[in-house]
Amino acid sequence: MSQIDEDSTDALQAALAAEHAALWAYGLAVAFLGPQNRAQARDDAAAHRRLRAAVETTLSQLGARAVSAQPSYAPPEPVVDAASAAALAVVAETDALGAWRSVLERTGDRPLRSAALDALTQGTLRCARWRVVVGSPPAIPDFPGL
Secondary structure (H helix, E strand, O other), rough: OOOOOOOHHHHHHHHHHHHHHHHHHHHHHOOOOOHHHHHHHHHHHHHHHHHHHHHHHHHHHOOOOOOOOOOOOOOOOOOOOHHHHHHHHHHHHHHHHHHHHHHHHOOOHHHHHHHHHHHHHHHOOOHHHHHHOOHHHHHHEEEEOO
């Protein structure tokens, strides 16, 4: 990857922070979800792990130090059952979508824009599945990540 500007690097760091938070959220949610949704949560966490690794690699190639994960995160609502765990997955995906949309908006680097669009597209599908689980229409908002 070629060099990208500071604004693009900052957006990529924010996307990495959102991926760290999403992985933490899925780790918590898995403890409360039923078998079918637990399997989906594990698959979604694996997707976030792949994104996190790709961002860390990209930042390393750019000579930037990747932002670290926090020791823990505060969910917006207590997670006490399957419904609140699924709602946390919606929050994690929504937050990640916002971060990836920001990368897309803040860079002119073609490979980075392509990667951000792919992350936004795949994240929209993950978020839609969780929005259906929690009964939060529409499954796919008009402007994902906004």
